Amino acid sequence: MDLLAIALELKTNGVKPKIVTDDYSMQNVASQMKIEFIPLATRGIRRVFKWIRYCPACYKKYLSNFNSTNCSVCGTKLKRKPKKKTGSKKVN
Template identity: 55%
Template sequence: MLILDASAFIMGYEPSNIKTKQFSVPSVLRELIPESTPWIRFMIALEGCLLQVQAPTESYLKEVEKASVKVGEGKKLSDTDRDILALALELKDRGKEPVIVSDDYSIQNIAESKGIRYISLSTLGIRYLLKRTLYCPACYRRYPSSYISETCRVCGTKLRRRTTRKTLATRGEKGE
């Protein structure tokens, strides 16, 4: 079962070429430019019953929010990214084996942390699961990834992300 991000349609993914069940979220359609080729692919798949569009439940969105803060990706996720991850978690909890199709490294990083499989169409995908924190490049103060402001509370400099831990990615596969 595939969960399709906007990048899948943008990179030329053709839902009619695959026989497995395919899902997406309503916010993916909003990311596609109306009447563009990716938008047309999405609409043809939807109208041809090749693609099921489903919004995730609120409890799974909250779970994604917690996971994104834990790995330091919280500010990098769009609403669509959160929806894709939440739907994958929801389907996984129902006993399905979802595979997210996305070129977005933040989605892949969180999927990796939650044991969800993912594939990339135009990039090699992530090689490492990264845990990140925020820091001030001017005064070197550290902030938790849940810190809301984008600037240092001491000196006002824009915060940056730093990798604090790197683990080899398994692409959500067990035993690999």
């Protein structure tokens, strides 16, 4: 609970603290105190897809927040797909 006390103190001082914790009770208390928290271990489990955008013509990749729907290189309409780990390739 010390961490929360520190966070709350920071908050009253006008700082926006973020707590990194996987403790659900801590997360509960933090959210009740309107303190942001960042879960660590659960990050990969959450069903939040990161999307990447890519150009199907020239394969340039864009961040999902790229603010155009067309490729800046060749003008082709961008496609998007969920970002996933590229499988480990065996190198002989």
